[in-house]
Amino acid sequence: MVKMSETETPPFRYTAALADEIELRWQAFWAEHGTFRAPNPVGELADPAHPRAGAPKLHVQDMFPYPSGAGLHVGHPLGYIGTDCYTRYQRQAGYNVLHPMGFDAFGLPAEQYAVQTGTHPAVTTAANVERYKKQLRRLGLAYDDRRSFSTTDPEYYRWTQWIFLQVFNSWFDPELRKARPISELIASFEAGERGAEWATLSPAERRKVIDDHRLAYVSEAPVNWCPGLGTVLANEEVTPDGRSERGNFPVFKRSLKQWMMRITAYGDRLVEDLDTLDWPEPVKLMQRNWIGRSKGAHVDFPVGGDGVITVFTTRPDTLFGATYMVLAPEHELVDAVVPAAWPEGTKQVWTGGHATPAEAVAAYRAEAAAKTDEERTADGKVKTGVFTGAYAENPVNGARVPVFIADYVLAGYGTGAIMAVPGQDERDWAFAEVFELPIIRTVAAPEGFEGAFTGEGPAINSDWLDGKGVAEAKAAMIEWLETNGKGRGATTYRLRDWLFSRQRYWGEPFPIVYDETGLPIALPDSMLPVELPDVDDFSPRTFDPEDADTEPETPLSRKKDWVQVELDLGDGPKTYTRETNTMPQWAGSCWYELRYLDPQNQQKMVDPANEAYWMGPRSEGDCGGVDLYVGGVEHAVLHLLYARFWHKVLFDLGHVSSFEPFRKLFNQGYIQAYAFQDDRGFYVPAEEVVERDGKYFYGSQEVTRSYGKMGKSLKNVVTPDEMCEQYGADTFRVYEMAMGPLDVSRPWETRAVVGSQRFLQRVWRLVVDEETGAVRVTDEPLDPKTRKTLHRIIAGVREDLDELRFNTAIAKLIELTNTLTPLPAVSREAVEPLVLMLSPFAPHLAEELWGKLGHAGTLAYVDFPVADPAQLVADSVTYPVQVNGKVRGRVEVSPDTAEADVRAAALEAVAEVLAGRDPKKVIVVKGRLVSVVV
RNA sequence: GCCCGGGUGGUGGAAUGGCAGACACGGCCGCCUUAAAAGCGGCUGCCUGACAAGGCGUGCGGGUUCGAGACCCGCCCCGGGCACCA
Known part of the structure; x- marks a missing residue:
């Protein structure tokens, strides 16, 4: 038996199957040719022959994900697709674009999974990262593959530890309002500039005095102890009702010895420099409130x-x-x-x-x-x-x-x-x-x-x-x-110093050891990274969540042969005790924007020339930083405050030229979904629920609808993989971008995705004959009217893209396509710009059509269309004519018609409505409308 | 309580103080088809009306203006943040 649907579908229609074939082919092409690699000014990634070498730069970055075992759902890549469209556009517009992606892979879930299954977190993490990479690649996201890393890579956390040592080896000079090397403070004490007492102190006492000035220090102080998690938490990780943000366990104030970072020293600058940032006001406000100066x-x-x-x-x-x-x-x-x-x-x-x-x-x-x-x-x-x-x-x-x-x-x-x-x-x-x-x-x-x-x-x-x-x-x-x-x-300040140690396994080890005095000693750079040792038991000791009278115990402390270590730190080989706490998950995300700039540099965290190019200030007083940083508003305080703090320390110590990490911040909205419950309260698969007369049914039984997150337990997850299979990545991308402004949250609606597919099919059909596969495009010039439409749309699309208004840009492209569709001939003059303008949104389809139009290679570096100003002036203007605020007629005149003539024509057009009444007032708004008051 | 956002068709959403509802989903009708799907074309804010046409419409009430979804004043509702921070 013949499947009718297959026989009846035209052989060269743009279907999901064809999209799949085209997309995988172009993804392979981009990977093979390193199409989206961005050249650095110096170092391993320099490439003077690159088409964008030396061009003006643009550094756009997403908040990198924690690669969870559940993989991505359709909500996760919203921001990634947004920045991908934006950077593809800007690359075509002439910028050298840096758009990297990495993974924030230390953290609780991998550790908890490890505890449950006995699998090493490194194994689960690596598998999850691979899965994420595959999913992102399938969406056609144009990352520079050479700049991807995980915070768990020893080559990465080597530098996280290095920065920790920079912080440890500094103090904050309140006079200069900046961090300085601790050696300068010691010198000052030794020179007697800070009182005579110094001379009378023992070496250990001197170390204590100095340690009390460091930007990273150990203190016995009241901290947030969470027995349910078996770890202490930063103030920022505790909810207003005194529970842990993760896990929702009770948190108790306990006096414990812990590592702290002196973020309070930067309170003033963290407040004041907000004024230099192009961030959403609510986020700035949240930071101001949190700092509470x-x-x-x-x-x-x-x-x-x-x-x-x-x-x-x-x-x-x-x-x-x-x-x-x-x-x-x-x-x-x-x-x-x-x-x-x-x-x-x-x-x-x-x-x-x-x-x-x-x-x-x-x-x-x-x-x-x-x-x-x-x-x-x-x-x-x-x-x-x-x-x-x-x-x-x-x-x-x-x-x-x-x-x-x-x-x-x-x-x-x-x-x-x-x-x-x-x-x-x-x-x-x-x-x-x-x-x-x-x-x-x-x-x-x-x-x-x-x-x-x-x-x-x-x-x-x-x-x-x-x-x-x-x-x-x-x-x-x-x-x-x-x-x-x-x-x-x-x-x-309301801001407290940042509690920086955690009693967990899956985090960066501190590059710190203790000698017989019990005082901390920094390991030299040459001993980095301090690699996380293998252990048998990954879990910290957890307790009854309500039992406040418990003591934290770190997983690393059980590894005795690692904790006791013989080292030569200058005084000959001696036995030292390692720090067994690990760093909080925030550590890795505090500086990753810098490592993207120079990910393969073995000598430095980042070469100053590369930092200055990608992130340096552009003018006197400019803060520098990432040009566009996109992510959810949930990081308004935690991550963004910590990252700013580290960046300022690095700036003070002369390692970076920018004094803020993120010049412009954009909070994307969330894609949410409906979930349905039957009368017992059980969730039923959302995709099988049908709507009838405003009610919802699962089979024959009526179910109730709620709105919120996507989640496995809510049975309403839709994945990008499913969307790629049913429609193709390009359709999925266009749909996500077309469904609303990037900063607004909205519900997912799978059945609406078909609209984007129809649009791409119409574009495909403009170029390709569905029956024969032949290219239909002619070299006939456009008719003057359509040409004007084309240029109006080019101007509008550019404007929209510059402002991240992808939804209205796509609406304009649909409008253009719908204008071209009924025309007898498909003119190259219109189709080539259309394909180029579509390419940020549907890059695979655009590459394919670009090839069919006779061009070799990728369009990634082909100039984005520019509107001809001469085509933007209208041939004629239609003035609506209002009488007492209501439109009662309209007149069409040439744009240069004198105001008096417009007025006369307008009055004539509404003469019947006026019925002989004398207008009290006639207002002619040039190019807009005529308003008559009687 | 205070501080931010935001309320526009059945739905997602468009609109430099100047024709409200672009674009899309859904719905209805038609073409094609034995039929269905896909595709294509038309209609689709609400009310009255056979049509023509008219009236009403951007949470509510006032105001400014020739003209307000947008600006001002006072409310209501939804979302988020902060909450004895001296």
Whole structure:
């Protein structure tokens, strides 16, 4: 029996099968010819003969993926396709384009899989990377294959370790506001520039002093301990409700010895340099919020005999309104200030019903400690606290102010103590109301204003500040505090130092060993990389997720023969102990944009000439960096903040010429999908659900629809592999780009993909006779009208591509195709530009058609069409004529018609509507419309 | 609570203050076909209407303007971020 569909389909139609054949052939061609290799100025990848050698450069990069075992679904490559279209266009427009792709391959899932199966994470990771590469190649993504790497490659993490050592071997000079080599600090100590004490210290004590200045340092400090994961986490990895971002386990504050990076030293620059970046405002805002810089003053309040409570305030101008103070319950001074008995005049509400201050404080502390963060913030509007029995003295006027403890003051921010100014602070106002504390306004509030006034206004009740505006009063007060030794201007940050060690196996080992002093020693560059040793047991010790009283234990610590190592570090062979923590997953992604520039360089992380070419500043004050960095908004704080920090350290030390890693950031949207559940709540395969009358059915049973992520468990995954099989990669690419703007999230709809296939089929048919396979294109010139359309579309497509508006660019190409389709002859004059303009989106099809049009080789370096300005002026203009805002007629005139003539013609066109009424006003908008008012 | 985005046909989405709904999906009709699929052509915002035509339309209410989806004021809803940060 003959399959009808096969016999009836024209033999040379652009079908999925033909697309498959064409695509695989061109992918092989590109790979074989190294078509998308970009030449470097110097080094292994230099190529003076390359068509783009020495051309203006463009460095475009995607946030590289973690190669998961599940492979890609159709949502993952959205951004990759976007940057591929953009870079293919720019390459044709004349740029030397760097568009690399790598893999962020250290991390938890590979390790967890290894724990379950006993397979080494390196094996799983390598397999997953291969799978990803295959899937990406099948989509025709034009990467420079020589520049691909995984963060897990020893040749790569050798440089991650090298950068760690750069950080370790530096300190931040607050005067110069930059990192400097630690050797310069040591020299300064030795020269006696930093006090005489140095000379009296033992060698180990000196090392401790120096270690305390390093940008990477070990500290015993409260950290986020996650027993469920068996590791500590950075602040950025803990959700606001105190759980791990990965795994959603409880996280506890524990004091532990861990590696930290002094990112806080860069707080100012990380905030200020945001202004130089072309990033989405919301992302900048999130970084500003995370860094949380506030400027103000430290003010000293004398308490008791010679005690002092130092507070941080952003409103030193309101000091005359400070009517009480609050310490965090955990504040170290609390015990010191609490007297034996309640002083004279203690109000009943202040005591919490306790007989002595000590009892009240102890009870309140116990209460506060028992509350989780959630509970503390849940009832955040009701202020609680208790009087300590102590009074402090307001340094500006000597007023006696009671000292409270309350959990609305956080131990971890500022100094853990505040001066309370209820007149100008809403929280203080609320507290003052509960505890019947006096309220003094120090900024004039508007007539009839109730509550705390936080706005602008002249100072009042403030002695010598009276009448000054807020900004002026702040400055005056800071000056007064400094002159009188009562305080000083200060800046604080919400940002904490970055916790950099993890108790995991699958991460970069630290290039650090310890000697008998227990102090860290950096390994020399010559000993890099410190390779991750093989172990039998990959898992860190994990615990009952709720059990806070547990201790981390690293997998590497069990490998005794690796931990104890004999080395000659200059003092002859000695036994050292290796650091057994590993680096967090962020380490590898903190600098990968740099390694793409010079991936094969064995001598340097990146050759300065290559860095300067691809990422260097373009003008005085320019930050430099990747020209376009595309990825999801979920990395707004973590990855992007860490990467900026490392980049700035490398800049300070002279290793790079750019002071920001990513000049322009673009957040792509997500492709999401519908999922369907039956009445038991089980997910049913989404592709088998049919819609009838606005309801959804799986077989005969009605199911409910929800919208969200694609996932195996939701049974709604669609893969690019399936799309390539059903339609071809080019159709899939065109569909993803046509379905909406790149930065907008949208639902996946497989049945709509056919629209893109039809479009490509029409283009194919313009060139190829479906019955004979012959090329139909003629050398006949275009008719003048179509020529104008062509050039209008060329101009529009270029504009759209420059702005990453791929959806509207494709709409214009469809329009052009639909214009050409019904014409009796297919003119080369129109088809060649069409093919070239289509090539960023459907590169395989375009290459194939380009060949059929008689050109040899690839079109990747053929000039992108340019519109002829002469063709962009219209022959005639149609003016719609509005009467009172409604279109009532139209006139067609030549574009150079004088305004008066347009007006006359327009009035004539709507004469019937006007019915003799006299127009009050006639507005002629040149080239647009005519508006008549009656 | 505060700060960002965003609300346009059945659906995804277009529109420098100037003809709202480009382009596509879906739907309806037609051509081709014994038939179906594919392909091709037409119609498709809503309401009234046989047609012609008219009215109404960009979350809601006001405003600016000859003219507002876009600008201003006040609300509502959805998504995201932050949340006692002194």
